[in-house]
Amino acid sequence: MAPDDHGNHGGHGPSPTLDDDTPAPLLPNATATIYLDGLIYAAYNENRKVLETAVLTKAPGHEVVVRVSVRGDETPLFPTPEQPWSRKHIDVSAAAPFWLYVDSGNGLDTNEFSAELHRGNCSRSFDSLFNFEGQHDKPLLVKQGNFAVFNFPHGTSYSAETKPAELMRIPARGDVDDAQPAGQINVSNLAGIDIDAVSSGAGKKSIVLANQDGRNEVFRFELEPDKQYKIEILNQPEEGSNEHNPEQHFLQFYKLFDLDHANNPQFLLLDPEHAHDSEETPGSEELGDPPSPDNPPCAPGRSGGTGGLGTGG
Numbered sequence: 481m482a483p484d485d486h487g488n489h490g491g492h493g494p495s496p497t498l499d500d501d502t503p504a505p506l507l508p509n510a511t512a513t514i515y516l517d518g519l520i521y522a523a524y525n526e527n528r529k530v531l532e533t534a535v536l537t538k539a540p541g542h543e544v545v546v547r548v549s550v551r552g553d554e555t556p557l558f559p560t561p562e563q564p565w566s567r568k569h570i571d572v573s574a575a576a577p578f579w580l581y582v583d584s585g586n587g588l589d590t591n592e593f594s595a596e597l598h599r600g601n602c603s604r605s606f607d608s609l610f611n612f613e614g615q616h617d618k619p620l621l622v623k624q625g626n627f628a629v630f631n632f633p634h635g636t637s638y639s640a641e642t643k644p645a646e647l648m649r650i651p652a653r654g655d656v657d658d659a660q661p662a663g664q665i666n667v668s669n670l671a672g673i674d675i676d677a678v679s680s681g682a683g684k685k686s687i688v689l690a691n692q693d694g695r696n697e698v699f700r701f702e703l704e705p706d707k708q709y710k711i712e713i714l715n716q717p718e719e720g721s722n723e724h725n726p727e728q729h730f731l732q733f734y735k736l737f738d739l740d741h742a743n744n745p746q747f748l749l750l751d752p753e754h755a756h757d758s759e760e761t762p763g764s765e766e767l768g769d770p771p772s773p774d775n776p777p778c779a780p781g782r783s784g785g786t787g788g789l790g791t792g793g
Contacts, residue, residue: 502670506638506640507674510676515714520535523787533631537573542716557699582634610749619785639668646750647662679704
């Protein structure tokens with residue numbers, strides 16, 4: 481079963497969710513779309529054919545929301561009182577690594593891993609996710625113990641929504657008040673993974689979230705014709721949070737990396753869709769309205785290589 485939560489942020493009450501008008505899937509025949517938002521770093525492992533993601537769990541004021549519904553009907557299929565989910569970072573870390581995969585009758589079978597990236601010169605390209613290694617012009621090692629791994633061995637990964645943002649550069653040893661504009665870029669503020677597998681006759685296929693190498697299932701839903709699941713994995717500000725300092729949001733990504741700020745710059749995205757007022761100083765407390773759970777000011781990021789996280793999942 482899923483990690484239970486006996487605190488204030490368990491799966492028994494209403495869960496925050498993405499807006500009802502979430503972007504349409506990339507694949508016209510998708511039976512499930514997984515949306516990733518917030519402090520989540522994606523790294524494609526070409527050898528394993530797995531999208532490996534690091535969900536930062538050393539981010540005070542944030543929590544991990546996992547929610548499943550049928551597109552067009554916001555009634556939650558997961559979590560429920562019978563199948564709870566703890567949003568607390570400590571619980572998610574303890575239960576990780578997770579696998580969100582398609583079971584075609586063989587369980588979590590490495591021979592069936594087939595995750596791929598949608599690339600090309602278009603706004604929905606996976607390359608639209610913010611490339612930390614590209615900006616720093618070198619590989620960035622992730623710090624063990626600072627994140628929970630969510631693996632996606634099936635589906636097509638892409639940018640579900642790409643919008644303009646202001647890129648700011650913070651010099652080595654500097655803070656947000658020292659940030660200088662580095663140009664406007666188009667960047668993803670919502671990642672998507674489309675699944676197009678579907679049951680047919682006796683060939684039943686299901687979308688499954690599991691841990692313990694697939695032995696412990698958190699949820700399972702059959703992939704049926706004419707039904708599309710919307711699965712949200714959001715590492716977002718806690719419900720009721722009104723903190724909008726960049727140091728409490730996008731810059732927390734740097735807790736993932738073994739990167740000495742004394743000798744390296746940092747980069748910050750100011751996204752108009754995430755309530756930032758570009759006329760104010762980046763470190764000011766007057767950056768605009770506080771973030772809402774439906775609109776976390778932490779866009780997902782990615783690595784620049786194809787070797788995955790290097791954690792073994």
